[in-house]
Every structure is written in C-alpha cells, then in structure tokens.
Amino acid sequence: MNILGIGIVFSRGRGIDCFEKALQEGWRAPSEVEIKGKKSFAYQVDPQTISDKTLLKKMRRADKLSRMAVLAAADALNNSGIEITNKKIGIITSTAFGAHVTTFDFLNDILDHGEANVSPTTFSNSVHNAAASYVSSALDIEGPTLTVTQFFFSFHSALQLAQVWLDEKRCDYILVGAVEQYGDVLGYIYDSKLKQASDGRIRPFNFTPAYHVPGEGAVFFLVSKEDPENAYCKVEDIKIRHSREGGNPALRQAQGDNIVQADLNIIDTDGMLSDESVYMSTVSPHIPTAAYSPLFGSMMIGSAFNCTAGALMLKKQFYYANPVMDNPRGIHLINNARCANIELIRCIRYSCHSEKAAIYLRKNH
C-alpha cells in the first residue's frame, strides 16, 4: 500500500509542512509543566493549534484527543488531493492510552458529584472509539471504523489491519493514524517509572540511561493501493516479532529480520524503555541511523511520527539531520541534512519485553 497523504498535529504546530520545518530547524526546548509541585517538561499541543473553527464546528463537545485526531485525519485527506465522494474509505485509529485524560475527568466527576450527576458528554468522550467516530462524523466518512488500543505497537497493528482491508477490497482508501494525549496522570506515571530528561532534551542514542520527555499529538496517513505521482512512499512491510518468536532462528529468517538492507534505520528511542540498549543490535556501522523523538516527545505511538519523517525523506530524497547528536557509542548517524538516494527506510521499535516491530518504507516509482 502507498501513503498518499499525511496529516500531523504536534507540539510545534499542524500540517506536514510544519513537521518538515521542524525537521529542518532541529531541536527546540519543550514547555515546562508541574507534576505534584515538581518542575518537569512535556511537548504539548497548543490549544491554538487545534482551534480550527470550520472543521470543528460539528464537534464542539470533542475533547483534545479527538480534536487532534480529526485535524490530522482531515489534513491527510487534503494533503493527498483525493476527492473522496463515492469512495469506500475506512478509518483506523491507534493509541496506547486513548482518552485517558477524559476518563480520569469522568472518574473525578463521580467522586466530586456522585454517579448520578456526571456529565454525559464527558462519558461519551471517554470511550476509546470516540476519536475515530468524530473523524467519521466530521469528514462524512461512512466506511468501517476501528480503534486499536494496545500498549505496544498499536500503530503497527493498525497499519497491518489497513493492509488487510485494502487486500480484501473492503476499502479503496484508509485513514490510518495514531493519537495520544498528555495529561497529569500520565505525566506522574512517566515521572515515577522513567527517567525524565532534566534539561528537556531526549538523547536517543544514549540508550542507557534513557531519558524521556512526554509528548502528545496525532498523525494520520491516507493509504491506498493506488500509486499516484504525488504519493510519499510505499509501505512495503510491517513486521511484529513477539517475544515467544524471538528465540526461533528459522522464524526470524523467514521474517527477513535484519536481512533487508535499508538505506536508513530510524529508531524509536525516546526514553519509553528504562534501558534502550536493545536497539544496539539493530544499528549498523554501514547504515546511517536517525531518531527524531526529540522533535515531538516520548510516546508509545512515536513510530507514527518517525514514519512521517521517513515518508518525507523518501518523497524528497533528502536526509534530515538528527535533532540531538549526543553519540556516546559512536553510532553512524546522519549529522547533516543533505540530498541522498534513498530506496528503503526501516523504522524500528522495541517493547520492554524485547519484542520488535519494524515498518519498511520504500521509494515509489
């Protein structure tokens, strides 16, 4: 399947041009937040970024998670230039934590006002499929809609499902995306379990200790079997190797893991694992490595943002420099932005159980 359009909302703005600008400009400090009186950092989406009055007219009740998803999905459609009338379009949204901010608001409502006096709007926004249903309603899409909520590899699973829906001709196009929201509870948990970057700078190649700065945002791709001139790239494969399969060399070989020679490895190191040294097994002295998490923050769905960088690089045939270059292990990094011949990019993410997922993006035409 091919990526025909991309929509993105992140801490530095909205739209693929904005993301490309961030890739060109490099790292910028996150905003300061306070968690239980302690100073901390987060890459938060500015409310101004998601205040599109025209698009959000139909969804005044939507929470931040749904608004980010709708804007990213709408931008992906616009970016593709595809006219969707009378087309079969599906929507697949992926997330790790879903509407957890609204869910906690709802629980607080019960504690504060009793279960008979909770807001029905807060309840309806707290269900996991709310964002996908808002996308469907705002964009008048009547095809199949599904939300993949899982802690690890939710975006990868969503992409795999999109491939299946296209293969079985269930849809002509699919809006497949990922969305995550930052909130006090998540900030507190991250702060308790993981190492916060004290200067607000994620160091993706430090591996251990790994430092995180929470992020939030949404990415949507419009994917299809069609291969127009302006497509970004092809999603050639999505592999997820679960831990129970890790020790089986025959299966690993069958899956082609580590055999395919990519022109670039993008690794999802962002401090979401307390020890990320497992990524050392995937970097190569012969293949450049990149990690763009310092631009958008640490998220379980960070792969979607890194894939966006990969898709842009394939379309533009251009390497964007790593935003943070600290490189204590001497890894072969992209140090300078430059034109390049890029055929294949591999985006890699590990879970805390050393399960591995990879998305292979290939140049079109």
Add this chain to the structure above:
Amino acid sequence: MQKDNAQELAQTRKTLKELLVKELSLEDINPEDIKDDEVLFVEGLGLDSLDAVEIVVLLQRNFGLEVKDLENRRDIFYSIDTLAKYIYENRKNI
C-alpha cells in the same frame, strides 16, 4: 422586596448564560449574546437532547435542583427566562 427579587433573577440569568457557554462548549457564543427569551433548543440556540441532559446535571451541581421526569418538563428548558424562573422558585423550597 420586588427589586431584590428582580435582581436575584437577573443574577441567575447571568450565571446561567455563563454556565451554558462553559459547560456546553458554545465556543463561538458570548454569554451576553444569549437573549433572555431566546429559544434554547433546535431553531434557537441550536441545543440538542444531549445538551438537555447536560443542563439537568448543571442544575443539580450548581443550584442543587433535581429535575425529574425530563420528558414532561420541557417548559422549563424553553429559554434562559424559564430556566431562571424555575431555579428562583425552586431554590426557596430547598
């Protein structure tokens, strides 16, 4: 006494308008733009059935009033005026 009542009603109307705009996320509307006798639902302010349930919750939380039998009490929800009068009359009985 009559002046006090009028002032209390006016204050209730003002509070209600502010609460409606905030709790129902009426982003493009200023509280002062809502007329006292403007129809709240459908052709007026454009509120819907979910907003009606939100208003019930809002009355309970902010004024301690419980509206039972919503279907037969539509007259209360006609406008800011009718809501304010309902609040004014029923708060005295609490």
